[in-house]
Amino acid sequence: MTEPRVIIGASHAGSELAAKLRQLDPSVPVLLLGDEPVLPYQRPPLSKTWLGDPNAAIDPLLIRNAAAYEAAGIAVRPGARVSAIDRAAGRIVLESGESIAYSQLAIATGARARRLALPGAERAEQAPNVHCLRTLADAQRLRPQLEEGARIVVIGGGYIGLELAALSIKRGLKVTVLEAQPRVLSRVTAAQLSAFYEKVHRDAGADVRTGVQVEGFEFASNGSVSGVLWKDAAGGHGCTQAEIVVAGVGVMPNVELAQAAGLTCSHDGIIVDELCRTSDPAIVAAGDCTSRPVPGHTGHFRIESVPNAAEQARTAAATLCGQHQPCHGVPWFWSDQYDLKLQMVGLSRGHDAVAIRGDMAAHAFTAFYLRGGVIIAADAVNRPAEFMLARKWVAAGVRVDPDALADLSVELKRLVAA
Ligand SMILES: Cc1cc2nc3c(=O)[nH]c(=O)nc-3n(C[C@H](O)[C@H](O)[C@H](O)COP(=O)(O)OP(=O)(O)OC[C@H]3O[C@@H](n4cnc5c(N)ncnc54)[C@H](O)[C@@H]3O)c2cc1C
Structure with missing residues (x-):
């Protein structure tokens, strides 16, 4: 029997890679392994329409339903976490201990929410009212708490934090955004755009504070966080009371598996070329876990976006099938607020x-x-x-x-x- 092409990570990049592989070469089986308990789903609605609608169902989020994977000849295994890659033996090992041989390997392990590096952060992360927003499970935990009148503190004025702030305002919550940099969206936009978004949020009723460093938390007797302690640029200290706290402080690429297998990684992703080849040309990688060349720029960049995950996935599939389809697309992205x-x-x-x-x-x-x-x-x-x-x-x-x-x-x- 032909060993399958194995894809580690079942989300935007992994599911697109699987579909493209089957399209280009139906003679080889494809196995898509993901550690989340659900079929691959779309993440963007988790900070937009889906989170904003208390009754929105899960099915419409799915990238493909079970029947579509079956029809395409893709074996999907949710809840299957890969713990090691044995390149010499051509096998991967699951956390359960199961070992699977592969004919070819693709890594699409994405990224995870960055944790707060603060005194008391570990205790705060255990609190029932402290959240991050990366997975469906995160959104399912947060959504029922978004009740009218509740005070929510969003730590981080990036896209996800601001989208959450916008939908919380729409749902009648009292919103405070605490951003450490002097302006929101400072990593990605010009000062004029930051000023524009700050005004829009303030006009809508959000309390947007920039240049504010979160220093710790106050806890209620039941273990919930009751307030977020901060220091402002002028050296003033304060505490903002909250029923809900969400940390939107960026992501970390999931590179540990690739690193342990000896593949070259930078501090910000698995290094790939324009064909999505890793330092082992027999292994490809795609999506948020990678650091890739971008036309017109020197060096490697990690692009966090659905279009990038899809484009790299198509390139990676072509590479595994012996075709030359370099990833030359210009990165693009979108954000919905109000x-x-x-x-x-x-x-x-x-x-x-x-x-x-x-x-x-x-x-x-x-x-x-x-x-x-x-x-x-x-x-x-x-x-x-x-x-x-x-x-x-x-x-x-x-x-x-x-x-x-x-x-x-x-x-x-x-x-x-x-
Ligand atoms: C709330 C939110 C809103 C967003 N909004 C937008 C938007 O509006 N527009 C846009 O373009 N992008 C948006 N993004 C970013 C976009 O969702 C990501 O760029 C995209 O999900 C990247 O896809 P990926 O497949 O590379 O990685 P991921 O989606 O991170 O998926 C990687 C998968 O691999 C799994 N995995 C990791 N390690 C293992 C392992 N060892 N074994 C098995 N499985 C493993 C992970 O659990 C995960 O399921 C948003 C993201 C979030 C969280």
Whole structure:
């Protein structure tokens, strides 16, 4: 019997890899192993529609249902955690002790929520009202606590923290966001975008505090956290009372399995090339667990997004099937907060100019990021047509005059043609 192609990690990257492998080469069986107890599901709704709707069911979250995997000839095993890769023997070992031979191996182990490194954090993480938001289990635990009038403290003003803040406001909670950096979204957007999002949240009723370091927690007698202790930039100290605390402080790539198997990893992911090959060219990796080259930028980057997981998965499957389909796509991502549909493309780091086109007050604009006159990234708020154009321009490395870009009297298409 042919040994299966084994994929470790059953989520966006793993399920796409499995489907593509079966499409490209149905002669080899595929085994998809995931440690979560459910079939692969979509994570984005966990901080958006699904979390915001107390009655939303799980089935619509599934990327494919059981029948679709069966029809595609993919064996999926939820609840199967892989504890070791034996490259020399061509086998993986499950936590249960079971050993499985593979013909080829793909790693799609993703990322996990970063833990708070604070005094009292370990005790706080045991508290019934302290949460993170990475998995369906996390969202299922948090959702029933999002009751009207409850006070929620969100630690971290990144996308997930802000999406949670927006839906909590909509559900009538009292929201405080504590962000350690001087502005929200500082890692990924320009200062103008941060100021825009801070204003939108404050106008909606959220108490957004920046430059505030969380220092610890106050506990109630039943073990719940009752308050979050913080220090502000001016050296002032305070405590914000809370019925719910959610830490949205980023993620850590799950690289330990690859590392233990001797594959090259950086501090931020399994190193892969544009064909998704790891340092062992017979093993591929895709998605949030990887650090990959990005066209137009030097070095490797870990891209946390569904489109990236899907694109890398398709490339990785092609590589295993002996085809050459390099991962050259420009990263893109989206975030939904209130009535704002934000779509981002490219990596803005290293930009030397930002041109804002449109009307921030009317919640419809695009921020274009330029380096040396070339568009390297864009954040479009409620501007889907400009986002589509920006995707093409970033991929093509289009050169434009930032003043003309910001001038609404200049038609965008004409600008670039010129
Ligand atoms: C709340 C939330 C909202 C998001 N919103 C957006 C959005 O709006 N747009 C967007 O583009 N992206 C969004 N993302 C990011 C996106 O979900 C990730 O980029 C995507 O899930 C990455 O897919 P992945 O398959 O690489 O990794 P993951 O989704 O992390 O999946 C990896 C899987 O592997 C499993 N695993 C790990 N180790 C093992 C092991 N040893 N054995 C077996 N299984 C293992 C993990 O448990 C997990 O199930 C969001 C993420 C979250 C959490």
